[in-house]
Amino acid sequence: MNDDVRNIALGVIATAVSGGFGWFARTYLWRRTLRRKQVFFGLPPGSDCLFVVNRQMGGKESSVHRNDAFALLEISALIKDCGANVQIVTHDEARQGFGERAEFCVGGPTSNTRTVAHLASMLPGVRVNVDSQEHEDRGAIQVGGEVYRWAKEQVEYVLLARLTAAQGGRPVFLLSGQTAVSNQAAARYLARHHERLARKYGKDSFCLVLKVVNSHAYGPDVTELAADVTRAALTPVPAAA
Numbered sequence: 001m002n003d004d005v006r007n008i009a010l011g012v013i014a015t016a017v018s019g020g021f022g023w024f025a026r027t028y029l030w031r032r033t034l035r036r037k038q039v040f041f042g043l044p045p046g047s048d049c050l051f052v053v054n055r056q057m058g059g060k061e062s063s064v065h066r067n068d069a070f071a072l073l074e075i076s077a078l079i080k081d082c083g084a085n086v087q088i089v090t091h092d093e094a095r096q097g098f099g100e101r102a103e104f105c106v107g108g109p110t111s112n113t114r115t116v117a118h119l120a121s122m123l124p125g126v127r128v129n130v131d132s133q134e135h136e137d138r139g140a141i142q143v144g145g146e147v148y149r150w151a152k153e154q155v156e157y158v159l160l161a162r163l164t165a166a167q168g169g170r171p172v173f174l175l176s177g178q179t180a181v182s183n184q185a186a187a188r189y190l191a192r193h194h195e196r197l198a199r200k201y202g203k204d205s206f207c208l209v210l211k212v213v214n215s216h217a218y219g220p221d222v223t224e225l226a227a228d229v230t231r232a233a234l235t236p237v238p239a240a241a
Helices: 003-041 066-081 113-122 180-201 230-234
Strands: 048-053 085-090 102-106 126-128 141-143 146-148 155-163 172-177 206-213 223-228
Touching: 003 066, 003 180, 048 066, 066 085, 066 102, 066 180, 102 113, 113 155, 113 172, 141 206, 155 180, 172 180, 180 206, 180 223, 206 230
Parallel strands: 048 085, 048 102, 102 172
Antiparallel strands: 126 141, 141 146, 155 172, 155 206, 206 223
16 A cells, blocks of 8 residues: 555544544534433423413414414423423413423413413512503512513513523423513524523522513514522512512
């Protein structure tokens, strides 16, 4: 074998080894990222999860707002990536506990009775104004001494929370917004930032207030973190307050 043939053979072998190593490294990183996503969402392969939809305010009892349907699509992509299955139920049909299956609950307490139960049992430090009459505090979210008020088509707020009730139980993801657009914004924020949230909070509960800016012009796209209210949201409000 002359030097040219030997160099070609060595080059081919080196390329094969390098390509194989690169493929292995990419596969390992992809699998590790997927496992972290599955752990964060509580969605191991083949598992079932619950998606609880609310009703459209002012619409028919069984109707779902278009933006809430879009929120379902945003989250369905995450569920599919994890290899899990989703069962969609309306808020008034979801009469079961939590922890056995992961759950995504969409809608504020005025349109979703399941949200009312989750706020009362797992976020005792949160108060939401559910008055139907028009006034400054209608729909306002109060937590930790701060009040987050809704200004129609200018500023909207939404709670995004990951809640666990017991050690080893599957989480509940609560997307409780002042409008349907803010619900979709929370779903999009979760889809885009779940890796960062998983690194920061791991398997622990958290509660964030997100701010949706000028939804009339930008829809759910311009969303920013207003506050991390985890400690205050998980702490019961004193009776005197």
